[in-house]
Amino acid sequence: MAEVIGIMGGTFDPIHYGHLMAAEEAREAFDLEKVIFVPAGIPPHKVQGQVTSPRHRYLMTLLAVMANPNFAVSRVDLDRGGVTYTVDTLTDLRTEYPDATMYFITGADAILEILTWKAPDQVLALAEFIAVTRPGYGLERLAMALGPLYVPFKDRIHILEVPPMGISSTDLRRRLKTGRSIRYLVPETVATYIYSEGLYGTGERG
Ligand code: NAP
DSSP: OOOEEEEEOOOOTOOOHHHHHHHHEEEEEOEEEESEEEOOOOOOOTSOOOOHHHHHHHHHHHHHHHHHHHEEEHHHHHHSBEEEEEBEEEEEEHHHSSTTTEEEEEHHHHHHHHGGGGSHHHHHHEEEEEEEEEETHHHHHHHHHHHHHHHGGGGGEEEEEEOOOOOOOOHHHHHHTTOOBTTTTTTTHHHHHHHHGGGGGGGOOO
16 A cells, blocks of 8 residues: 655744644544655745754754654755755655655645745645644635636645644744743753754853
8 A cells, every 4th residue: 555644844943842733633634654844945935034054953853753653854855955845845755755645734824825836736736735724714715825726736735623822933933032931832852952052042141
């Protein structure tokens, strides 16, 4: 039987329990054999902004998933270098897993922007999508966002309601910069790494 895998792409700056919960919910709901976390190189929508070095984001992702035997981390986007486009991520993983059914797990807001991504029709043809969302998300928003791609690809996009978890990487970076706690928002291993490497301004305090 062909393998069924989930692909959780993200900037992971830093990775947190929202990402891990979404991946685990998708794994269970779609009976995925494993979920591969893929830290992005330079994310196209964050080219102008400051993104933590790939090495730190990779190691934090590794530390976050290592306790779960169903989770793994791939370096495809980091090793390719440059700006990460999902079409390249999926093409590389297709080469690595030629027979697998691939599900790309993402926030519903990202799906709404998919028409602005590079080669959206190829992206949707390479993998099925699991759009994780809060309860009450309207399918009609998706239909509008996808425009002409909605009809041919609607069966390849699955909406998955997950428990709302108000954690975001932006908020975590803000907390760290101002000396606030991130306990219970990220795995302890990730928090320890952040403090020991002095990331997100934590090294600037005495
Ligand atoms: P991210 O901020 O690190 O987040 C990764 C994913 O986790 C996102 O889909 C995000 O959804 C979701 N997430 C975050 N917090 C969550 C929570 N509390 N509960 C549930 N889900 C949560 O990654 P990103 O920068 O948005 O990038 C996502 C992927 O899209 C990456 O693989 C990136 O390469 C790809 N992308 C590709 C293109 C392109 O090909 N042109 C353009 C943009 C992005 P939310 O965003 O809804 O929080």
